[in-house]
Structure formats: structure tokens, C-alpha cells
Amino acid sequence: MLHIVNKSPYERNSLDAALRSVTEGSALLLIEDAVYAATQGNAAAAKIQSAAAAGIKVFALKPDLETRGVADRVMDGVSLVDYGGFVDLVAEQPNCQSWL
Amino acid sequence: MSDEMDMDEGGTIKKFMFVNRKAPYGSIYALEALEVVLISAAFEQDVSMAFVDDGVYQLMKNINSEGTEIKNFSKTYRALEGYDIEKLYVEQESLEARGLTEDNLIVDVTVLPAAEMGKLMAEQDVVISH
Numbered sequence: 001m002l003h004i005v006n007k008s009p010y011e012r013n014s015l016d017a018a019l020r021s022v023t024e025g026s027a028l029l030l031i032e033d034a035v036y037a038a039t040q041g042n043a044a045a046a047k048i049q050s051a052a053a054a055g056i057k058v059f060a061l062k063p064d065l066e067t068r069g070v071a072d073r074v075m076d077g078v079s080l081v082d083y084g085g086f087v088d089l090v091a092e093q094p095n096c097q098s099w100l
Numbered sequence: 101m102s103d104e105m106d107m108d109e110g111g112t113i114k115k116f117m118f119v120n121r122k123a124p125y126g127s128i129y130a131l132e133a134l135e136v137v138l139i140s141a142a143f144e145q146d147v148s149m150a151f152v153d154d155g156v157y158q159l160m161k162n163i164n165s166e167g168t169e170i171k172n173f174s175k176t177y178r179a180l181e182g183y184d185i186e187k188l189y190v191e192q193e194s195l196e197a198r199g200l201t202e203d204n205l206i207v208d209v210t211v212l213p214a215a216e217m218g219k220l221m222a223e224q225d226v227v228i229s230h
Binding site for chain 1 (some may be wrong): 122123124125126153154157160161162163164165166167168170172174197198199200
């Protein structure tokens with residue numbers, strides 16, 4: 001399953017809700033303001049890292065990182081995708097949930 | 101009791117603080133705040149801007165929105181100086197919680213601990229939040 005999060009981890013609990021629901025082999029995609037969660041030193045960094053360590057594949061949308069000036073601050077364990085990669089993730093996974 | 105402050109060409113100058121707490125591109129708040137701040141400059145008021153919580157992300161360097169094709173208004177923060185808006189305050193706790201320092205920001209700012217920011221806010225005649 002693909003879990004998509006688009007809210008800042010500082011402003012909403014969407015990321016926490018997604019992380020409670022992810023299962024091994026699932027993918028987590030961070031887009032829009034959720035990409036701040038993929039940056040070094042942010043408050044959600046440990047949560048993202050433990051998800052990655054538990055076998056969740058974590059992705060962040062590169063154009064959204066660049067738009068926010070944080071593309072050079074991405075933490076280890078997070079893979080970057082462009083819009084084509086976003087489509088591939090949706091197509092590869094049997095279903096998806098957007099944690100709006 | 102007088103509610104008159106400094107007089108300048110017959111008008112009263114009030115202290116306005118614009119408080120920014122939202123990340124820049126996920127909603128329209130940051131851009132709208134900039135528009136209002138620039139309008140306020142035309143009225144020659146004592147204007148300051150405060151950046152708190154996700155609002156500090158508005159000032160990130162290296163913003164490149166070609167990929168998303170969203171309007172990049174990052175450079176407008178640099179232009180504020182030209183409108184005599186030079187008082188830019190950033191809350192220290194918000195920067196630290198995001199793993200950021202002053203060096204990550206596109207303009208020169210004054211970094212203040214929350215308690216100092218609160219005092220400054222209390223001194224204002226008008227506080228406008230975005």
C-alpha cells in the first residue's frame with residue numbers, strides 16, 4: 001500500500017496517523033508541506049528513520065523539496081522521486097491512502 | 101491620557117507587527133501576508149514582521165519552484181528593505197525545532213527567544229496574524 005502525506009508534521013498529525021497505519025512493505029510518500037518531515041534535524045526525523053528501519057520505503061517529492069528550499073537537507077533513508085516516480089509508486093502499489 | 105504617538109506629516113504612526121506562522125507554499129497565507137505588508141509600507145507605519153513556527157520556512161534560501169511551477173516569491177523578502185521594512189524577527193525556538201540556523205535564511209534577521217518575541221508583540225498597537 002502507498003501512504004501519501006501532504007501536511008507539515010508541525011501543524012497536523014497526518015504523518016503520525018500514517019505512521020501508525022503503515023505495514024511492512026508499504027511505501028510512504030511525503031509531498032507538499034510534508035516534505036519538511038524528510039529534512040535533517042526536524043522534529044519528526046526520528047519517526048521517519050524508525051519507519052525506514054522497520055522496512056517501510058520512504059519517498060519525498062523532489063520538486064516540492066526544491067520549492068521549499070530544503071532539497072539539500074534530506075536525511076538518509078529517504079529516496080527522492082519526481083512526478084514520474086510518483087506515478088510509478090501509485091501504479092506499483094495495489095492501493096493508496098492520502099492522509100489529508 | 102493621550103493615544104497620540106509620534107506625529108509625521110499630520111498622521112499618527114502606529115506599531116504594526118505581522119506574525120507569520122505558516123509554511124510558504126502549502127497555503128496562500130505567506131504570500132497574502134507579504135502583499136499586506138507591502139501595502140502597509142505605503143502608509144509609512146512602524147512595521148515589523150515576526151516569523152514563528154512553520155513561518156520560519158518562508159525565509160529559506162535556495163528556493164527553486166521550477167519543478168512545481170508555483171510562483172516563487174522568495175526574493176520579495178529581500179526587497180522589503182527597499183520599503184523600509186527592516187525589522188524582521190525570527191523565533192529562536194522555531195528555528196531550533198527545525199534544525200535550522202540564521203545561515204539558512206535568505207535575509208538578515210534578528211533571532212529572538214520566545215519570551216523576547218512575546219514582549220515585542222505586547223508593545224505593538226496592532227498585531228496581524230497570517
